[in-house]
Amino acid sequence: MIRKGRVSTGIYGLDDLMDGGFRENTINIVRGGTGVGKTTFALQYSLYGLNRGEKVIYVSFEMSQEQILRDCRDIGWKEIEDHITEGNLKVIHLFGEDLTFPSLDLQEIVKKSIPTQNPRIVVDPLTYPTFYSEKEKRKSLSTIFQELRRLGTAVIVLEEPADGNQIQESSAMPLYLADTVIYLQNLGFGEMYDRTLRITKHRGSKHGEGLFPYSIETGFGIVLRPSEKQIERVKPKTKFDDKFKEAIEKAKSMGTLGELLAARFEALRKNWTSDEDPSQILALVLDEEKRRYGKRS
Numbered sequence: 001m002i003r004k005g006r007v008s009t010g011i012y013g014l015d016d017l018m019d020g021g022f023r024e025n026t027i028n029i030v031r032g033g034t035g036v037g038k039t040t041f042a043l044q045y046s047l048y049g050l051n052r053g054e055k056v057i058y059v060s061f062e063m064s065q066e067q068i069l070r071d072c073r074d075i076g077w078k079e080i081e082d083h084i085t086e087g088n089l090k091v092i093h094l095f096g097e098d099l100t101f102p103s104l105d106l107q108e109i110v111k112k113s114i115p116t117q118n119p120r121i122v123v124d125p126l127t128y129p130t131f132y133s134e135k136e137k138r139k140s141l142s143t144i145f146q147e148l149r150r151l152g153t154a155v156i157v158l159e160e161p162a163d164g165n166q167i168q169e170s171s172a173m174p175l176y177l178a179d180t181v182i183y184l185q186n187l188g189f190g191e192m193y194d195r196t197l198r199i200t201k202h203r204g205s206k207h208g209e210g211l212f213p214y215s216i217e218t219g220f221g222i223v224l225r226p227s228e229k230q231i232e233r234v235k236p237k238t239k240f241d242d243k244f245k246e247a248i249e250k251a252k253s254m255g256t257l258g259e260l261l262a263a264r265f266e267a268l269r270k271n272w273t274s275d276e277d278p279s280q281i282l283a284l285v286l287d288e289e290k291r292r293y294g295k296r297s
């Protein structure tokens with residue numbers, strides 16, 4: 001089921017771990033070393049939208065349209081050619097030099113390319129240090145991100161050293177400014193758990209914790225393989241509903257502010273994914289709110 005206000009990632013198994021997918025009009029970063037599947041992720045995200053009537057603008061610093069087409073054919077996504085012909089997918093091949101600050105604006109390029117509402121936008125990869133002077137860095141990038149958000153929902157690829165547990169300086173700012181960050185890793189031992197995905201940030205949303213194994217499959221691209229336990233952990237639990245109802249009733253008896261509190265309890269009930277009994281939290285909140293409420297009246 002597609003949730004309102006969410007943009008499906010198109011990655012098999014990922015939306016369920018991300019509260020339905022990316023949030024609309026956000027910047028979503030996919031980071032990781034060479035060969036982990038960042039471009040595959042970006043193409044899969046694009047294709048998902050294209051095959052459902054959406055428009056995509058793909059800013060590529062690495063590969064030409066020809067190279068992208070060839071990669072897509074290899075993985076079994078032949079229809080991408082038709083999407084280009086029909087004008088639904090626009091590939092813009094740029095070189096870092098093209099953007100030497102301030103000659104070309106990323107958001108201007110995107111804006112001019114597809115005159116449509118909320119396209120899927122891809123930047124693969126963000127060659128960040130090449131196009132801003134040190135001093136302008138922060139302002140420029142946050143402005144660009146802000147404008148890209150206005151235009152659509154973006155997936156931005158960050159190329160990082162494979163052993164990069166440490167965050168490079170050049171990556172720190174994009175990661176800080178992004179709404180969502182997904183980290184792909186390949187340990188390279190040729191084992192099932194070699195390739196792992198981690199959601200390190202997902203603003204305004206609940207998300208799966210942990211390392212999710214994935215594989216890259218011909219025809220389908222990135223397929224996550226979370227364990228039963230990992231799936232269980234993000235599933236809302238209804239077994240404590242009576243405890244929540246009890247707290248909601250108590251809150252409602254507290255007057256105007258109580259209504260607010262009741263709504264929050266209801267939101268918590270809907271999002272309760274833990275196997276632990278919420279009674280203690282509910283009692284604590286009720287107790288404190290009661291005291292505060294007493295102070296106000």
Ligand SMILES: Nc1ncnc2c1ncn2[C@@H]1O[C@H](COP(=O)(O)OP(=O)(O)O)[C@@H](O)[C@H]1O
Binds near residue numbers: 032036037040216218
């Ligand atoms: N058809 C395919 N079947 C299986 N694996 C593939 C296929 N195509 C690409 N891959 C895997 O994807 C990797 C390249 O992914 P890519 O998205 O280009 O990485 P990145 O952009 O992170 O450098 C390759 O190393 C290969 O292991």
Ligand SMILES: [Mg+2]
Binds near residue numbers: 038040062
């Ligand atoms: Mg790539």
